[in-house]
Amino acid sequence: PTVDPPRGFYDAPFTATLTAPTGATLVYTTDGTEPTETNGTVVPEGSATLEVTTTTFVRVAAFADGWAPSTIATHTWLFLADVLHQPAAPEGWPTTWESRSEAAVSGDYEMDPEVVDADPDAVLEGLRDLPTLSIVADPAALFGDDGLYENSAERGDEWEKPASVEWILPDGTTGFAERCGLRIHGYGWRYHSATKKHSFRLEFSRDYGVPKLEYPLFADAPVDRFDSIVLRAGGSKTWLDFRDPANAQYLHDAFARDTARDMGKTDGHATYVHLYLNGLYWGLYNPVERPEAGFGEEYFGGDDDEYDAINRRTVTNEAVDGTLDAYNELLARADEDLSTDISRVEEMLDLDDLIDYMLIHQYMVNRDGPCCAESNNMRGLRRRLDGEQFRFFVWDMEYSLWDATDTTNVSIDVAGSISHVYTRLQDNADFRARYAERARMHLTGTGALTPDAAAARYEARATEIYGALLAESARWGDTYREPPYTRDVEWQAEYDRLMEDFFPNRTAELIDQLTAVGLYE
Numbered sequence: 001p002t003v004d005p006p007r008g009f010y011d012a013p014f015t016a017t018l019t020a021p022t023g024a025t026l027v028y029t030t031d032g033t034e035p036t037e038t039n040g041t042v043v044p045e046g047s048a049t050l051e052v053t054t055t056t057f058v059r060v061a062a063f064a065d066g067w068a069p070s071t072i073a074t075h076t077w078l079f080l081a082d083v084l085h086q087p088a089a090p091e092g093w094p095t096t097w098e099s100r101s102e103a104a105v106s107g108d109y110e111m112d113p114e115v116v117d118a119d120p121d122a123v124l125e126g127l128r129d130l131p132t133l134s135i136v137a138d139p140a141a142l143f144g145d146d147g148l149y150e151n152s153a154e155r156g157d158e159w160e161k162p163a164s165v166e167w168i169l170p171d172g173t174t175g176f177a178e179r180c181g182l183r184i185h186g187y188g189w190r191y192h193s194a195t196k197k198h199s200f201r202l203e204f205s206r207d208y209g210v211p212k213l214e215y216p217l218f219a220d221a222p223v224d225r226f227d228s229i230v231l232r233a234g235g236s237k238t239w240l241d242f243r244d245p246a247n248a249q250y251l252h253d254a255f256a257r258d259t260a261r262d263m264g265k266t267d268g269h270a271t272y273v274h275l276y277l278n279g280l281y282w283g284l285y286n287p288v289e290r291p292e293a294g295f296g297e298e299y300f301g302g303d304d305d306e307y308d309a310i311n312r313r314t315v316t317n318e319a320v321d322g323t324l325d326a327y328n329e330l331l332a333r334a335d336e337d338l339s340t341d342i343s344r345v346e347e348m349l350d351l352d353d354l355i356d357y358m359l360i361h362q363y364m365v366n367r368d369g370p371c372c373a374e375s376n377n378m379r380g381l382r383r384r385l386d387g388e389q390f391r392f393f394v395w396d397m398e399y400s401l402w403d404a405t406d407t408t409n410v411s412i413d414v415a416g417s418i419s420h421v422y423t424r425l426q427d428n429a430d431f432r433a434r435y436a437e438r439a440r441m442h443l444t445g446t447g448a449l450t451p452d453a454a455a456a457r458y459e460a461r462a463t464e465i466y467g468a469l470l471a472e473s474a475r476w477g478d479t480y481r482e483p484p485y486t487r488d489v490e491w492q493a494e495y496d497r498l499m500e501d502f503f504p505n506r507t508a509e510l511i512d513q514l515t516a517v518g519l520y521e
Helices: 113-118 120-126 252-262 293-300 325-334 351-363 418-425 429-443 451-465 469-476 487-516
Strands: 002-004 014-019 025-029 041-043 047-052 056-063 073-078 132-136 161-168 174-185 199-203 228-232 273-277 280-289 307-313 316-321 378-383 391-393
Touching (some): 014 056, 047 056, 073 161, 113 120, 325 378, 429 487
Antiparallel strands (some): 056 073, 161 174, 174 199, 307 378
8 A cells, every 4th residue: 555645754734645556445543553454444445535633653554355465554744843742641641551560650751841942943953863763553562451661571572562663764754664573672771660761672574574674774884684673762871860860971882882893893883763652752762783693694694593692681691592502611611721722712702802892891981791790781692603703792881981090891700701701811921912912902093992083983973962862851851850851961061071081081091900900011
């Protein structure tokens, strides 16, 4: 079926025309449910009109005897002037979120008038500064007894729901529109008690439509095929952070990914979008690649079923794909005598990749990674073939960029973590020299961890989201304070601290810290 006019941004009412192929029956819905021969408005003659006066989404399918049903076409028309006045209690949305695993909480939907009314034109402009991602799903799949958002703490295959996703470019044209599986993503931030703004994960498979998303989602990525995309809501260092929302930046994880690639490391990519959930503005989101088996297939070759993808959450290692067998073998080899020979470790581990991985965490003083008792957020990948090596990837690095003199991650040894391998390798003089060589490359001259290079990289990301932050402030800036936290006061103050203190001083401080432990000469 065809829909005219197409999805995009509108500022005046119009009449939409929905048309099925010749001889087919048209069925459409405007409530998010999927059109079927028994659900929706049925139009046997195959053509219908729809009066559109405000933000609206329509799902359309065609049916004909002897034929399989058509794919479902989903179109979202966004009236941004109306988005500015999104109410606290929108019609048809639950006022209370009743989770199976948590105490009930009040729903949160409003665009705060205090932010919007201060400069509505700037908020409108900010809503067009970035691409838009519209997610449309059956309301029961999102909220209610089995709703994945209302029950955000639940996990597993049974909590993956079908959805349509539309990527709308700032000029209103379509990037892509596909069906996929939708999940809540995350660990501690899954719970309503921690935040009401949750991360999502998009899963593309033949169960829903295309086996992979094929679209250049990340402008600087060498691949354009994706199995899985995480839509990071932001927990730490955002206005949703219950510990210190005044430190909000929304930039640290993307900055870490950019840093990894500027160091020459193969790592994930990031971008930013405005997200809408069944027509309601849900805030600023950060889509990123997920380093799982499909990522390995696209970047390193082979088939996805040949990869071990590992994850460490606090004290637990788990295989996201494949098994932990090879990783456990790597840990065992690290406990051998490495003082004169590290070849058995190097057979299974890309040492330059490990060094760069540790340098990123050390430079950014990440307090939610290799450090601490748990050694958290460790993501690794290896193809199960002789001669293939583990690589480790930036993941969830929001809780970073603290004081420039912080020594976090320099001296660290956690059993079961890759930090243990890093520490054991330091018994070897050749490894220490290799570490020093790569550290010099990145920390001196025009290296990626020099003050000017790091500050410019951070500034580029800050410029990218600067306008969009106004809408995020209106949507979520009042979570922990009224009046809400804003871009021009709290966000700007933390940005200035980083640009005036952290970036100018961190490189020299890290050189001194590495020198003290024999990893820099």
